[in-house]
Amino acid sequence: MAREQFHTQLAALEQELLRMGALVEEQIARAVQSLSDRDLALAQAVVDGDDQVDALEMDIERHCLTLLALQQPMAGDLRTVSTALKIITDLERMADHASDIAKITAQIAGEPLVKPLVDIPRMSTVAAYMVRSALNAYVARDVEMALLVIRMDDEVDQLYRQIFQDLLTVMRERPDAVFQASHLLFVANNLERIADHATNLGEWVSYMVTGRRKVPTG
């Protein structure tokens, strides 16, 4: 088989992408954890951890550009490299949202929660699961799994609408809770954005496998 070395480098690229994905997944989980536990130290760790995500993004980006310049990949290999370039942008944005959630923890950690967090951790679990599934789909070239990720976004959207209604009710009933409730709304909004980026991952993986950019709906 020709181009052995190049294909080894492609496999290494996939590993780097998995590592970045695992880190982002962890950032999301820890950000929401810091909120539930009102754990300022953990929140700070998430904010600090964002630099690591950014550094990984730059590493992978450099790796991709080097492969494009030196190896001139074609067909499926070209789609693998260009998909990696797109995926890391989405992952990086997700980590920013995780970091924003951790900053909200710092804002509202001083007061007790107006209500126990149920749907927000649930939303975060689904979003993180979407990230993991999309990256598994990338490595396994599994278009079914990629399409499943895209469909999971509906569940996140539904949770978002639910949280929105609940927090609106809280704010109506307890004017003193408006400050915290509106921050929690931002948290839900950040999670909703994270799931949107995860949906993009699913779409990119589907393109990489099939060569078709448009994802069949329904």
Next chain:
Amino acid sequence: MSGEVMLETSDLSVTFYSQAALRSVSLSVPTGTVMAVIGPSGCGKSTLLRVMNRLAERSPGARITGAVYLHGENILSRDTDLSHLRRRVGMVFQQPNPFPFSIFDNVAYGPRLAGERRHEVLRDTVEASLRQASLWDEVRGKLRRPALSLSGGQQQRLCLARALAVGPEVLLMDEPTASLDPVSTARTEELIEELKHRYTIVLVTHNLQQAARVSDYTAFLDRGILVETGPTPVMFTAPRESRTEDYLTGRLEG
């Protein structure tokens, strides 16, 4: 692009002493486009090119079936006037092969063979052809110098000018940059881009990046079979056939 077909092979098979070189190849080349033919060594791409101006039949043991249509006319027919055909279908080879004459006489060779004697007509044709081959500025005033005194890249462009001088409709190029340095290669590729507005070009190349850069359509041949053909941007980003994918990504076995 007009959408018309300039050149078309239909169920074209070629064997050399019962060894199949092409198996039932049906390929259309639209007018005014560049068709790149790619594939591993021995896949039949040079044979395909050499059938298109009827050079292949001169190889020992050659047997050809099917048809090759130029503007709808089967050039494999017995009645085809070969010298007329080769004026319509010019060829540039891998190694530049100028005749051991002057630059002028190389380019004027075809028109003279076709009976042109008027010096001013020959002079104009030579100049126009050298200009089209983007060699004029380098050789004007030196047309009496021997062609073999030119550099390799210049010789290749001279051979192109020689092919253009007889007013072809189709240009067949067999690895035209294989023996050229990167600068001459880039120039030749630029030239192909300019020439395709006037001529229909079939380019055989081992250089996939070159095929990707200069062609409008790409045909992939493997073991004499036309595996896949399509617009070059599609072929190089999302080919349909797994054998094409394997070839383009260097995963094709034997």
